[in-house]
Amino acid sequence: MLFPTTSPPQTPSRVVITGAGIITALGLGWKPNAEGFRTGRTAFRPVSLFDVSHQRAKRAAEIDLPAALPSTLLNAKHIARLDRAASLLLLATVEAWRQSGWEPAENRPLVLGTTAGGMSLGEAYFRQAVQRPHSHRHQPTRAVHYQPQVQARMVLDALGSSGPITIVSNACASGGNAIGHAWELIRYGRAECALAGGYDALSELVFSGFDALQALSTTLCRPFDARRDGLALGEGAAVVALETLEHARRRGAPILGELIGYGTAIDQHHLTQPHPQGDTTLTVMKQACATAGVTPEDVDYLNAHGTGTVLNDSSEAHAISKWAGRRAATLPVSSTKASIGHLLGGAGAVEAVICLMTLCEQWLPPEMAFETPDPACHFPVVHQPQDARVNVALSNSFGFGGVNATLILRRWA
Amino acid sequence: MNRVFVAGLGAVSPAGWNVAALREALDKGAPLPTQPMERPGWEKPLRARLVPSPAVRPEFLAHPRLRRTSPITHHVVASALEAMAKLRVNLDPKRRLGLVVCLQSGCVNYSCRFFDETLKDPATASPLLFPETVYAAPASHVAAVLENVSLASTLVGDPAIFLEGVSLGAQWLDENRVDVCLVIGAEETNWILADALWQLDRPAILTGGAGALCLCREPKLSAGVELAAITDPQTYSARQSRMEAARAMRSQLGKSAPGELLCDGLGNNPRADAPEIAAWRDWTGPRVSPKRILGEGLMAAAAWQCVAACDAVADGRFVAATVSLVGSNQQAIGARFVRADSGISHLSDGKSPGNIRP
Numbered sequence: 001m002l003f004p005t006t007s008p009p010q011t012p013s014r015v016v017i018t019g020a021g022i023i024t025a026l027g028l029g030w031k032p033n034a035e036g037f038r039t040g041r042t043a044f045r046p047v048s049l050f051d052v053s054h055q056r057a058k059r060a061a062e063i064d065l066p067a068a069l070p071s072t073l074l075n076a077k078h079i080a081r082l083d084r085a086a087s088l089l090l091l092a093t094v095e096a097w098r099q100s101g102w103e104p105a106e107n108r109p110l111v112l113g114t115t116a117g118g119m120s121l122g123e124a125y126f127r128q129a130v131q132r133p134h135s136h137r138h139q140p141t142r143a144v145h146y147q148p149q150v151q152a153r154m155v156l157d158a159l160g161s162s163g164p165i166t167i168v169s170n171a172c173a174s175g176g177n178a179i180g181h182a183w184e185l186i187r188y189g190r191a192e193c194a195l196a197g198g199y200d201a202l203s204e205l206v207f208s209g210f211d212a213l214q215a216l217s218t219t220l221c222r223p224f225d226a227r228r229d230g231l232a233l234g235e236g237a238a239v240v241a242l243e244t245l246e247h248a249r250r251r252g253a254p255i256l257g258e259l260i261g262y263g264t265a266i267d268q269h270h271l272t273q274p275h276p277q278g279d280t281t282l283t284v285m286k287q288a289c290a291t292a293g294v295t296p297e298d299v300d301y302l303n304a305h306g307t308g309t310v311l312n313d314s315s316e317a318h319a320i321s322k323w324a325g326r327r328a329a330t331l332p333v334s335s336t337k338a339s340i341g342h343l344l345g346g347a348g349a350v351e352a353v354i355c356l357m358t359l360c361e362q363w364l365p366p367e368m369a370f371e372t373p374d375p376a377c378h379f380p381v382v383h384q385p386q387d388a389r390v391n392v393a394l395s396n397s398f399g400f401g402g403v404n405a406t407l408i409l410r411r412w413a
Numbered sequence: 414m415n416r417v418f419v420a421g422l423g424a425v426s427p428a429g430w431n432v433a434a435l436r437e438a439l440d441k442g443a444p445l446p447t448q449p450m451e452r453p454g455w456e457k458p459l460r461a462r463l464v465p466s467p468a469v470r471p472e473f474l475a476h477p478r479l480r481r482t483s484p485i486t487h488h489v490v491a492s493a494l495e496a497m498a499k500l501r502v503n504l505d506p507k508r509r510l511g512l513v514v515c516l517q518s519g520c521v522n523y524s525c526r527f528f529d530e531t532l533k534d535p536a537t538a539s540p541l542l543f544p545e546t547v548y549a550a551p552a553s554h555v556a557a558v559l560e561n562v563s564l565a566s567t568l569v570g571d572p573a574i575f576l577e578g579v580s581l582g583a584q585w586l587d588e589n590r591v592d593v594c595l596v597i598g599a600e601e602t603n604w605i606l607a608d609a610l611w612q613l614d615r616p617a618i619l620t621g622g623a624g625a626l627c628l629c630r631e632p633k634l635s636a637g638v639e640l641a642a643i644t645d646p647q648t649y650s651a652r653q654s655r656m657e658a659a660r661a662m663r664s665q666l667g668k669s670a671p672g673e674l675l676c677d678g679l680g681n682n683p684r685a686d687a688p689e690i691a692a693w694r695d696w697t698g699p700r701v702s703p704k705r706i707l708g709e710g711l712m713a714a715a716a717w718q719c720v721a722a723c724d725a726v727a728d729g730r731f732v733a734a735t736v737s738l739v740g741s742n743q744q745a746i747g748a749r750f751v752r753a754d755s756g757i758s759h760l761s762d763g764k765s766p767g768n769i770r771p
Contacts, residue, residue, distance in 0.1 A: 133454025169548035209543030401549030
C-alpha cells in the first residue's frame with residue numbers, strides 16, 4: 001500500500017548508483033560524453049529540426065539520433081510511435097539498465113523529470129488540427145503518445161519491467177527532483193531499487209518561447225562570464241539505476257557512486273526570475289549538505305545550474321559564494337551547459353551523471369569560452385581541462401516556477 | 414506512520430466555484446448542461462461543460478502574480494484557498510505548507526495561443542504567454558499567493574496519479590518536512606483538448622476545474638475525515654491490462670463496510686468504463702459517479718472524486734468512502750477515507766442523498 005506504510009527506518013538506507021545512461025549532443029553513452037566534457041568540447045550547431053529563420057537565435061545542441069534504436073522488447077509498431085524525446089529516454093534508460101545488470105521486475109519504480117514530454121507530437125497534432133482539421137490520420141496516436149507517462153510506459157515495456165511511474169514536472173529542476181524523489185523512496189524503505197532520470201527534446205514551441213523571452217544567447221553560452229548574453233538550448237536524457245547499498249552488495253554489482261544528499265524548495269520571488277540573492281538556492285544547498293552530512297569544505301566540485309542568463313548566474317553566484325564562505329575562493333565551479341546547452345527537464349539528470357563522471361574519472365569539466373568572471377563569482381570557474389581529486393560533487397538545478405533542487409554525490413572507492 | 418487527516422476541501426467545477434456547488438450538483442444527479450465549443454475548420458461545434466464565471470470576481474485575482482494567468486491557475490488558486498479557508502484564520506505563519514499539483518493536460522490555453530503565434534510569426538510571439546505554458550506555472554502562482562509554501566512539486570500523469578499526489582503529501586507530513594499539505598488536481602478546457610478527447614473517447618464531454626485536499630497531521634485541524642488507505646498504483650503494462658490493474662486495485666482495497674460510499678470514475682463510454690465496471694461488479698453499496706454529471710475533467714475529475722468522498726464523510730452522510738481511479742493510460746489506484754472519530758472497523762450505514770445509487 002502507498003498508505004499507510006511502515007514507519008521509515010531509524011537509519012535511512014544508503015543509496016548507490018549501479019547504472020548510468022546518457023545521451024547529449026556530445027554523443028550517445030558514457031564514453032563520448034566523458035571525453036567531451038573532460039575537454040570542454042561544445043556541441044552547438046545551426047538548428048535543423050525546425051525553421052528558426054525568424055528567430056533571434058539560430059543555434060542549439062542538436063543530437064544525431066542513431067539510425068536504429070537498441071534491440072528491446074518493443075516491436076516495430078511500438079518503435080514507430082516513439083517521438084524524438086521518447087527515443088532519447090529509451091537510449092539513456094537502456095544504457096543504465098544494461099550497466100546495472102538488473103533483471104526485469106514487476107514493482108520497480110520509474111521516476112522521470114520532463115518539461116515537454118512528447119511536445120513534437122503535440123505540435124504535429126496542433127498543426128494538423130488547424131491546417132487539415134478533417135484529417136484524423138495519426139491524431140489519436142499523437143494524442144496518447146504526447147503524454148510523458150505513456151512514453152515512460154513504453155520504456156518499461158521495452159525492458160520487460162514494470163512498476164509505479166512518477167513524472168515530475170518542476171520545469172528545469174525536474175531531472176534533479178526526479179532523482180531526489182527516487183533517492184527518498186529508497187532511503188526511507190519505500191523501494192529497494194528505482195530507475196530515475198530526466199529527458200527533453202528540442203521543440204519549436206520551447207525554442208520559440210525562450211527566444212521570445214530574449215533568453216537565448218546570440219553569441220556563445222558563457223555561464224558566469226561577465227559578458228554572458230543568454231542560454232543555449234540543447235536536448236538529451238540521462239537515467240540512473242539507484243538501489244540500496246545492501247541490495248547492490250547482495251548481488252555483487254559494481255558501484256559507480258553514492259547519492260548522499262538532496263534538497264528541494266520553492267522560490268516564490270517570480271515565475272521566471274530567481275531571487276536576486278539566491279535565497280532559495282542557498283536553502284536547498286544547505287538542505288542537501290545536511291542530509292549528506294557534508295560541509296562546503298567537503299565538496300570538491302560544484303556543477304552549477306549556470307544557464308548563462310544574466311539573472312540566473314548572478315543569483316546562483318551570490319548563493320554559492322554565501323553558502324561556501326571561505327571555501328568559495330578555492331571551490332571549482334562550472335556549468336556544463338556551456339558544452340551541451342540547457343536540457344530543461346533533462347538537465348538535472350544529465351548533470352548528475354556528469355558529476356558521477358567526475359567522481360569516477362577524477363577530472364573537472366571546463367567552460368572553454370569563459371573569460372571574465374561576473375563580479376558576484378567569488379569562486380573559480382573551471383575553464384581549462386584539468387585532472388582533480390573529486391570525492392564529493394554537488395549539482396544544482398532550478399526551474400521556471402521557482403522549484404530548486406540540489407543533489408550531492410560521493411565517489412565510491 | 415503518522416495518521417493523516419483532511420483539514421479542508423476545495424473545488425471549482427462546471428457546477429460552480431466551491432464544494433457546496435459540487436455537492437449540490439452531485440446530489441441532484443442530473444448531468445449539467447453543455448455548451449458549444451468551436452474548433453477551427455468545423456461548422457458543428459463540440460460540446461463541453463465550461464466552468465461558469467464566478468458570480469463575484471474573486472478577490473485573489475487582484476494578486477499581482479495572477480494578472481496574466483490562465484483559467485487553470487484561477488481554478489488551482491480558488492480551490493486551494495477554499496481548502497485552506499478555515500486553517501488560514503488560525504494558521505501560524507511559521508507553519509510549513511507543502512503543495513502538490515497534479516495535471517494531465519495542464520496549461521493548454523496558453524500553449525495553444527503561443528504555438529499559434531509561433532507558427533504565424535515567431536518574431537512576434539508573446540513572451541508573456543510562454544512562461545504560463547509550463548506545467549509548473551499553476552503551482553508557482555498558488556505558492557506565491559499562499560506565501561508560506563516551503564515544498565512544492567508538480568506531478569504529471571493520467572488522472573489516477575492524483576492519489577499518488579495525496580500519498581506524496583502524506584509522505585511529506587510523515588517525514589515532518591511540512592505541517593500542512595495541499596494536494597490539487599486541475600485542468601482547463603480548450604478546443605484542442607476537446608478535439609483530442611473526441612478522437613479518443615467520443616461520448617466524453619470535456620470539462621475543467623480543480624479539486625483540492627488539505628492534509629494535516631494534527632487531529633485538531635481535521636475536518637472530521639481521515640485518510641485510511643491508498644493502494645499501490647497498478648501500472649498498465651504489456652503484462653498487466655487495464656482490466657487486470659483495476660481488478661488488482663479493487664482486490665487491494667479489500668472488503669468495504671456496510672453503507673460505505675463508492676466514488677467511482679465511470680463516464681458514459683461502455684468500452685472505456687469496462688475495467689472499472691468489472692472491478693466493482695459486486696459492489697452493492699451506494700455509489701456516485703461525478704464524471705457522469707460534471708463531465709470528463711481529467712485530473713480535476715479525479716480530484717472531484719476525492720473531494721466528493723471526503724465531503725460525504727465530513728458532513729456525516731457516510732462514515733467511510735472509497736475512491737476508485739482507473740486512469741486512461743497509466744495506472745489504477747484506489748483509496749479509502751473514513752470519519753476521523755469512527756475507527757475504520759466501525760462503519761455504519763449512511764443515508765443516501767439524491768443521486769447516489771444504492
